[in-house]
Amino acid sequence: MEALREADLCFPQLLNVSCLKPLQHHAENLSIYIVLSCISFITVTLNLIVIISISHFRQLQTPTNLFLLSLAVSDFLVGLLLMPIQILLTGGCWVLGSFMCGLFQFSSFMITSASVGTMVLISADRYLAICDPLHYPTKVTLKRVKICVCLCWACAVIYNGIIMKDFLKNPDIYNSCYGECVLLIDSLAGYFDIILTFLGPVTVIIVLYLRVFVVAVSQARAMRSHIAAVSVQGSLRITAKKSERKAATALGVVVVVFVVCFCPYFYPYFAGEELLSNDKILLIAIWIFLFNSCVNPIIYAFFYPWFRKSAQLIVTLHILQPQSCDANIL
Template identity: 40%
Template sequence: MFERIIMEDNTREIQYCFPNNNLSCIREVKPEVEYIILYILNVSLSVFTVFLNLLVIISISHFKKLHTPTNLLILSLAVADLIVGLIVIPLMGIRFIESCWYFGEAFCLVFSFLVFTVVQASLGNLVFISVDRYIAVTDPLRYTVRVTNNKVIFCLIINWLSSTTYSVIIFCDALFYPETQDRCYGECTVTFKYEYAITDLIVTLVAPCSVIMSLYVKIFCVAKYQAKFVNSVTGASRSQRKAAKTLGIVVVVYFMCWIPYYIVILLEGYQSTESVEFNITCWIVYINSCMNPLIYALFYRWFRISAKHILTLKIFKPSSEYLNLFPEEN
């Protein structure tokens, strides 16, 4: 009897992701209450992220007054965040909660590739946003000539294509030589060569951070100079500086969410994906995808007005796309 109890306890403690597969990973068993709480949090974060970014996407797409170069960049960033909320957060949540990957080896690689591409595209969007704000603040008279919707659309296409190409290069071994990935069945991790890891660190953190920060230092120096020495500042100039400040906050929040992740990666290595620190920093990164719409809601009155019209279904009224979202201009 005593031996039977010991055997039952052992079967509870050790479970496998795929019991019928000899190469299966071990499944971590959690208390039922913990499962419920984690799934509620995961679903809530996913729905919240999708909902907020859909508001941004619908607002900019629907209302004609929001069809500006800067807002097109914001739209592209919202699309990347929407993908995170719609695909990345739910699947990574299941993987974290169940400690198993149930969606197959092939989809694991496709999923990892998608995550990588979205991250690169988001960084590219932030770089273009910084350049846009730099031109708007330092050369406001020629801004409308130098920065147009067509030029921004071209830059966004290049950004997404470059992100995809870079991801293919980084994932070359994993995509075309999957046998090089040493992992048990039910695990979804991708290991990189050391030189790829260093290259990725430079491309995805050091280089864009240096460019963005240097541009924003110049932006705020110019803005401070204008505020100090120009007595009659036009409404347009004030608007450009406010936009630069708001988008600067977006950039700072982005790097605040990503830097802890890269610190953990440097300390633990790209192959360590089970530590508490790694999982915490990953979820901080995912939370960043719902932060941008909240920043827009705090600082952009047009976003609050457009969101109100969307939620009350007033966008279905005739000519609603021509609504004036900037009543202070009248």
């Protein structure tokens, strides 16, 4: 009986203070580990291609693509850091120690906040490009985009450092036994966090894209009605508008998928204690949100020919050739 009891503990050597292991089915767990590990690998690989593509090829270094680069960095960190640790957590025991517990929780919140902020920036970028195209090149410059992206990440670090300051000082403060990595936020800070990182950004994103959709539809109708009377210069303007609308469509899909994957992550907090205390539902919601980081580059591959072309050049190592950064990708 004593041997059986020790086998059920996360840390058998700490008999009186160790957490109990959850009941596990090893064959089922093995298949889950394999599937989740494949998702993590694909996420890291595809987002690394996006990062290398935009960073290496000068032709791709546009304001809009810099926002995509920021999103790809957060998705890359999800696949490299968060997914592998979440895979370990499917075993039910935290075995990485207090420091890694604090780092993991802080990284999870920080990367999530940076992703949400980047999505808001992407929506604002498409809003300006479609609704105010004449002033877009002067309002949205590379320098301003870089500043916005840096501020987004800096705010994510500072904000989460403030709301998690007590936890970061003592990552074991909320653990009831050894083998846990628990983070609790007081109700007031929790409500503020939900408004700031979920309700507020999602509302802004939806409003901006509804406006983009209405303007894009009206532009398409206007161009169809005047297509026979345009000059060559007008044709060029139409081509430019089509390009902007295509980019808006692609990024709109990215934003919609993000919101769809993001909502289950916060749904248990609105549904009450029953769902909030259900470990399986929380785990499924977390993995739906994490899976979004794998989906984004797949969307790029479907909508953007430059992604497929640059991926081919990267995989075949053509980027190692001199002056490859000036290659014609578009």
